[in-house]
Amino acid sequence: MTPDIANMLAFGVLALASIASAIGVIAFKNAVHSALSLILTLFFVAMFYLQLGAMFIAVVQILIYAGAIMVLFLFVVTMLSPDTQEMEKNRLSWQRYAGILLGIVLVGALSYLIYSQVSSGSIMQTQHESLQQVVQKQGDIQAFGLALFHGFAFPFEVTSLLIVVAIIGALVFGRRSS
Amino acid sequence: MPAVVNLPPLSAYLVVSAILFTIGVLGVIIRRNPLIVFMSIELMLNAVNLSFLAFSRFLDSADGQMFVFVVLTVAAAEVVVGLAIIVTIFRTRRNIDVDEMNMLRG
Numbered sequence: 001m002t003p004d005i006a007n008m009l010a011f012g013v014l015a016l017a018s019i020a021s022a023i024g025v026i027a028f029k030n031a032v033h034s035a036l037s038l039i040l041t042l043f044f045v046a047m048f049y050l051q052l053g054a055m056f057i058a059v060v061q062i063l064i065y066a067g068a069i070m071v072l073f074l075f076v077v078t079m080l081s082p083d084t085q086e087m088e089k090n091r092l093s094w095q096r097y098a099g100i101l102l103g104i105v106l107v108g109a110l111s112y113l114i115y116s117q118v119s120s121g122s123i124m125q126t127q128h129e130s131l132q133q134v135v136q137k138q139g140d141i142q143a144f145g146l147a148l149f150h151g152f153a154f155p156f157e158v159t160s161l162l163i164v165v166a167i168i169g170a171l172v173f174g175r176r177s178s
Numbered sequence: 179m180p181a182v183v184n185l186p187p188l189s190a191y192l193v194v195s196a197i198l199f200t201i202g203v204l205g206v207i208i209r210r211n212p213l214i215v216f217m218s219i220e221l222m223l224n225a226v227n228l229s230f231l232a233f234s235r236f237l238d239s240a241d242g243q244m245f246v247f248v249v250l251t252v253a254a255a256e257v258v259v260g261l262a263i264i265v266t267i268f269r270t271r272r273n274i275d276v277d278e279m280n281m282l283r284g
Contacts, residue, residue, distance in 0.1 A: 011185075015190075031214055035213075045228055049227075049231055052185075052232060052234070052235040054231045065220070072261060073213065080268050100204065110196035111196055159251045166258045170262040173259070173262035174266075
Protein backbone atom coordinates (compact mmCIF):
# COMPACT_ATOMS: atom_id res chain seq x y z
CA MET A 1 0.00 0.00 0.00
CA THR A 2 2.72 2.45 0.86
CA PRO A 3 4.54 3.83 -2.13
CA ASP A 4 8.26 3.23 -2.14
CA ILE A 5 10.64 6.15 -2.10
CA ALA A 6 11.96 5.76 -5.66
CA ASN A 7 8.52 5.86 -7.21
CA MET A 8 7.50 8.86 -5.12
CA LEU A 9 10.68 10.67 -6.10
CA ALA A 10 10.19 9.87 -9.78
CA PHE A 11 6.58 11.00 -9.57
CA GLY A 12 7.51 14.29 -7.92
CA VAL A 13 10.25 15.09 -10.40
CA LEU A 14 8.07 14.16 -13.36
CA ALA A 15 5.12 16.15 -12.04
CA LEU A 16 7.20 19.28 -11.51
CA ALA A 17 8.98 18.94 -14.86
CA SER A 18 5.83 18.28 -16.86
CA ILE A 19 3.92 21.15 -15.27
CA ALA A 20 6.85 23.54 -15.70
CA SER A 21 7.30 22.67 -19.37
CA ALA A 22 3.53 22.85 -19.91
CA ILE A 23 3.55 26.39 -18.50
CA GLY A 24 6.38 27.07 -20.95
CA VAL A 25 4.08 26.08 -23.83
CA ILE A 26 1.64 28.89 -23.08
CA ALA A 27 4.15 31.41 -21.70
CA PHE A 28 6.80 31.60 -24.44
CA LYS A 29 6.36 34.44 -26.90
CA ASN A 30 8.01 32.59 -29.77
CA ALA A 31 5.94 29.76 -31.23
CA VAL A 32 9.06 27.66 -31.92
CA HIS A 33 9.98 27.77 -28.24
CA SER A 34 6.43 26.76 -27.37
CA ALA A 35 6.65 23.80 -29.73
CA LEU A 36 9.95 22.66 -28.23
CA SER A 37 8.49 23.03 -24.74
CA LEU A 38 5.52 20.94 -25.81
CA ILE A 39 7.86 18.20 -27.05
CA LEU A 40 9.50 18.21 -23.61
CA THR A 41 6.07 17.95 -21.94
CA LEU A 42 5.15 15.02 -24.16
CA PHE A 43 8.35 13.23 -23.17
CA PHE A 44 7.63 13.73 -19.48
CA VAL A 45 4.06 12.51 -19.91
CA ALA A 46 5.46 9.45 -21.73
CA MET A 47 7.63 8.83 -18.66
CA PHE A 48 4.42 8.94 -16.57
CA TYR A 49 2.97 6.31 -18.90
CA LEU A 50 6.03 4.13 -18.33
CA GLN A 51 5.63 4.48 -14.60
CA LEU A 52 2.00 3.41 -14.93
CA GLY A 53 3.04 0.29 -16.81
CA ALA A 54 1.73 1.28 -20.26
CA MET A 55 4.90 0.66 -22.23
CA PHE A 56 3.33 0.37 -25.66
CA ILE A 57 1.40 3.62 -25.22
CA ALA A 58 4.57 5.36 -24.02
CA VAL A 59 6.50 4.29 -27.12
CA VAL A 60 3.61 5.25 -29.38
CA GLN A 61 3.40 8.61 -27.62
CA ILE A 62 7.03 9.38 -28.38
CA LEU A 63 6.85 8.05 -31.95
CA ILE A 64 3.56 9.68 -32.98
CA TYR A 65 3.52 12.85 -30.90
CA ALA A 66 7.13 13.84 -30.45
CA GLY A 67 8.04 12.32 -33.81
CA ALA A 68 5.31 12.94 -36.32
CA ILE A 69 2.91 15.52 -34.93
CA MET A 70 5.51 17.89 -33.54
CA VAL A 71 7.54 17.80 -36.75
CA LEU A 72 4.37 18.85 -38.55
CA PHE A 73 3.86 21.59 -35.97
CA LEU A 74 7.40 22.91 -36.30
CA PHE A 75 7.11 22.82 -40.08
CA VAL A 76 3.97 24.95 -40.02
CA VAL A 77 5.39 27.27 -37.33
CA THR A 78 8.48 28.02 -39.39
CA MET A 79 6.34 28.42 -42.51
CA LEU A 80 4.13 31.03 -40.83
CA SER A 81 6.81 32.60 -38.66
CA PRO A 82 7.22 36.10 -40.20
CA ASP A 83 3.89 37.27 -38.85
CA THR A 84 4.13 35.72 -35.43
CA GLN A 85 6.41 38.42 -34.05
CA GLU A 86 3.97 41.29 -34.41
CA MET A 87 0.99 39.46 -33.04
CA GLU A 88 -0.33 39.48 -29.51
CA LYS A 89 -0.49 43.26 -29.53
CA ASN A 90 -4.09 44.36 -29.38
CA ARG A 91 -5.48 41.85 -26.97
CA LEU A 92 -7.74 42.92 -24.17
CA SER A 93 -5.46 43.46 -21.22
CA TRP A 94 -7.85 42.18 -18.56
CA GLN A 95 -8.33 38.93 -20.44
CA ARG A 96 -5.09 37.37 -19.23
CA TYR A 97 -5.85 38.01 -15.56
CA ALA A 98 -9.43 36.80 -15.92
CA GLY A 99 -8.07 33.68 -17.62
CA ILE A 100 -5.59 33.00 -14.83
CA LEU A 101 -8.32 33.47 -12.24
CA LEU A 102 -10.62 31.09 -14.10
CA GLY A 103 -7.75 28.60 -14.37
CA ILE A 104 -7.23 28.64 -10.60
CA VAL A 105 -10.98 28.13 -10.10
CA LEU A 106 -10.96 25.23 -12.58
CA VAL A 107 -8.00 23.44 -11.04
CA GLY A 108 -9.50 23.89 -7.57
CA ALA A 109 -12.85 22.49 -8.67
CA LEU A 110 -11.23 19.52 -10.43
CA SER A 111 -9.03 18.74 -7.42
CA TYR A 112 -12.00 18.93 -5.08
CA LEU A 113 -13.96 16.55 -7.31
CA ILE A 114 -11.04 14.14 -7.56
CA TYR A 115 -10.43 14.03 -3.83
CA SER A 116 -14.09 13.71 -2.90
CA GLN A 117 -14.73 10.97 -5.47
CA VAL A 118 -11.54 8.96 -4.94
CA SER A 119 -11.65 9.09 -1.17
CA SER A 120 -15.34 8.14 -1.06
CA GLY A 121 -14.43 4.97 -2.92
CA SER A 122 -17.10 5.36 -5.57
CA ILE A 123 -14.74 4.11 -8.28
CA MET A 124 -15.63 0.53 -9.04
CA GLN A 125 -13.44 -2.31 -10.12
CA THR A 126 -14.29 -3.35 -13.68
CA GLN A 127 -15.48 -6.83 -14.44
CA HIS A 128 -12.80 -7.78 -16.94
CA GLU A 129 -9.86 -10.06 -16.48
CA SER A 130 -7.12 -8.51 -14.42
CA LEU A 131 -4.68 -6.61 -16.61
CA GLN A 132 -1.73 -7.38 -14.34
CA GLN A 133 -2.39 -11.10 -14.56
CA VAL A 134 -2.50 -11.01 -18.35
CA VAL A 135 0.68 -8.95 -18.44
CA GLN A 136 2.39 -11.40 -16.11
CA LYS A 137 1.24 -14.35 -18.17
CA GLN A 138 1.79 -13.09 -21.71
CA GLY A 139 3.70 -9.85 -21.70
CA ASP A 140 2.78 -6.21 -22.13
CA ILE A 141 2.30 -5.94 -25.89
CA GLN A 142 0.39 -9.22 -26.01
CA ALA A 143 -2.00 -7.99 -23.32
CA PHE A 144 -2.53 -4.77 -25.26
CA GLY A 145 -3.16 -6.60 -28.54
CA LEU A 146 -5.55 -9.07 -26.93
CA ALA A 147 -7.60 -6.29 -25.38
CA LEU A 148 -7.55 -4.26 -28.60
CA PHE A 149 -8.66 -6.98 -30.97
CA HIS A 150 -11.08 -8.76 -28.66
CA GLY A 151 -13.04 -5.98 -27.03
CA PHE A 152 -12.24 -3.00 -29.22
CA ALA A 153 -12.08 -4.34 -32.78
CA PHE A 154 -14.90 -2.11 -34.04
CA PRO A 155 -13.45 1.17 -32.68
CA PHE A 156 -10.13 0.10 -34.19
CA GLU A 157 -11.74 -0.25 -37.62
CA VAL A 158 -13.61 3.05 -37.27
CA THR A 159 -10.25 4.66 -36.51
CA SER A 160 -9.04 3.72 -39.99
CA LEU A 161 -12.06 5.44 -41.51
CA LEU A 162 -11.24 8.55 -39.46
CA ILE A 163 -7.68 8.58 -40.78
CA VAL A 164 -8.90 8.28 -44.38
CA VAL A 165 -11.27 11.20 -43.85
CA ALA A 166 -8.45 13.27 -42.32
CA ILE A 167 -6.13 12.51 -45.26
CA ILE A 168 -8.81 13.51 -47.78
CA GLY A 169 -9.57 16.65 -45.78
CA ALA A 170 -5.92 17.68 -45.70
CA LEU A 171 -5.62 17.04 -49.44
CA VAL A 172 -8.69 19.17 -50.17
CA PHE A 173 -7.34 22.03 -48.05
CA GLY A 174 -3.87 21.76 -49.49
CA ARG A 175 -5.01 21.79 -53.10
CA ARG A 176 -4.45 25.01 -54.96
CA SER A 177 -7.68 26.21 -56.50
CA SER A 178 -7.34 26.03 -60.25
CA MET B 179 -10.65 0.08 -4.80
CA PRO B 180 -7.69 -2.24 -5.21
CA ALA B 181 -4.44 -0.98 -3.81
CA VAL B 182 -1.53 -0.83 -6.22
CA VAL B 183 1.71 -1.35 -4.42
CA ASN B 184 4.70 0.91 -4.87
CA LEU B 185 2.97 3.73 -6.73
CA PRO B 186 1.76 7.12 -5.53
CA PRO B 187 -2.01 7.25 -4.94
CA LEU B 188 -4.44 7.55 -7.86
CA SER B 189 -5.52 11.03 -6.82
CA ALA B 190 -1.94 12.31 -7.20
CA TYR B 191 -1.93 11.32 -10.88
CA LEU B 192 -5.39 12.79 -11.35
CA VAL B 193 -4.35 16.11 -9.82
CA VAL B 194 -1.29 16.33 -12.11
CA SER B 195 -3.62 15.55 -15.00
CA ALA B 196 -6.04 18.27 -13.85
CA ILE B 197 -3.23 20.82 -13.61
CA LEU B 198 -1.97 19.99 -17.11
CA PHE B 199 -5.53 20.20 -18.45
CA THR B 200 -6.02 23.60 -16.81
CA ILE B 201 -2.79 24.89 -18.34
CA GLY B 202 -4.14 23.78 -21.71
CA VAL B 203 -7.43 25.59 -21.09
CA LEU B 204 -5.50 28.71 -20.10
CA GLY B 205 -3.50 28.52 -23.31
CA VAL B 206 -6.68 28.38 -25.37
CA ILE B 207 -8.15 31.32 -23.45
CA ILE B 208 -5.11 33.59 -23.27
CA ARG B 209 -3.08 33.12 -26.44
CA ARG B 210 -3.97 34.63 -29.80
CA ASN B 211 -1.68 32.54 -31.99
CA PRO B 212 -3.76 29.64 -33.39
CA LEU B 213 -0.68 27.39 -33.45
CA ILE B 214 -0.23 27.81 -29.71
CA VAL B 215 -3.96 27.30 -29.23
CA PHE B 216 -3.51 24.01 -31.07
CA MET B 217 -0.58 23.04 -28.89
CA SER B 218 -2.71 23.78 -25.82
CA ILE B 219 -5.38 21.45 -27.19
CA GLU B 220 -2.72 18.75 -27.53
CA LEU B 221 -1.76 19.43 -23.94
CA MET B 222 -5.36 18.90 -22.83
CA LEU B 223 -5.58 15.64 -24.78
CA ASN B 224 -2.39 14.45 -23.08
CA ALA B 225 -3.71 15.36 -19.65
CA VAL B 226 -6.82 13.29 -20.29
CA ASN B 227 -4.66 10.42 -21.58
CA LEU B 228 -2.67 10.53 -18.35
CA SER B 229 -5.81 10.18 -16.25
CA PHE B 230 -7.05 7.37 -18.51
CA LEU B 231 -3.83 5.44 -17.99
CA ALA B 232 -3.84 6.11 -14.25
CA PHE B 233 -7.34 4.66 -14.03
CA SER B 234 -6.29 1.75 -16.22
CA ARG B 235 -3.45 0.94 -13.85
CA PHE B 236 -5.36 1.40 -10.63
CA LEU B 237 -8.50 -0.43 -11.77
CA ASP B 238 -6.31 -3.13 -13.29
CA SER B 239 -8.08 -3.08 -16.64
CA ALA B 240 -6.81 -2.66 -20.20
CA ASP B 241 -9.76 -0.50 -21.30
CA GLY B 242 -8.02 2.76 -20.42
CA GLN B 243 -5.13 1.92 -22.75
CA MET B 244 -7.60 1.31 -25.59
CA PHE B 245 -9.17 4.71 -25.05
CA VAL B 246 -5.75 6.33 -25.08
CA PHE B 247 -4.94 4.56 -28.33
CA VAL B 248 -8.07 5.97 -29.97
CA VAL B 249 -7.43 9.43 -28.51
CA LEU B 250 -3.91 9.40 -29.98
CA THR B 251 -5.32 8.61 -33.43
CA VAL B 252 -7.98 11.27 -33.15
CA ALA B 253 -5.33 13.79 -32.07
CA ALA B 254 -3.19 12.96 -35.10
CA ALA B 255 -6.15 13.37 -37.47
CA GLU B 256 -7.19 16.58 -35.74
CA VAL B 257 -3.71 18.08 -36.06
CA VAL B 258 -3.52 17.23 -39.76
CA VAL B 259 -6.85 18.87 -40.57
CA GLY B 260 -6.35 21.79 -38.18
CA LEU B 261 -2.92 22.70 -39.48
CA ALA B 262 -4.23 22.44 -43.05
CA ILE B 263 -6.98 24.92 -42.13
CA ILE B 264 -4.45 27.29 -40.53
CA VAL B 265 -2.19 27.16 -43.60
CA THR B 266 -5.18 27.83 -45.85
CA ILE B 267 -6.23 30.82 -43.74
CA PHE B 268 -2.66 32.14 -43.84
CA ARG B 269 -2.59 31.75 -47.61
CA THR B 270 -5.74 33.76 -48.16
CA ARG B 271 -5.41 36.41 -45.44
CA ARG B 272 -1.66 36.71 -44.65
CA ASN B 273 -2.56 36.95 -40.99
CA ILE B 274 -3.33 34.30 -38.40
CA ASP B 275 -4.73 36.06 -35.36
CA VAL B 276 -7.71 34.20 -33.93
CA ASP B 277 -9.41 37.51 -33.13
CA GLU B 278 -9.35 38.37 -36.82
CA MET B 279 -10.94 35.13 -37.93
CA ASN B 280 -14.61 35.95 -37.93
CA MET B 281 -15.72 34.84 -41.38
CA LEU B 282 -16.34 31.35 -42.68
CA ARG B 283 -15.64 32.37 -46.27
CA GLY B 284 -12.35 33.69 -47.58
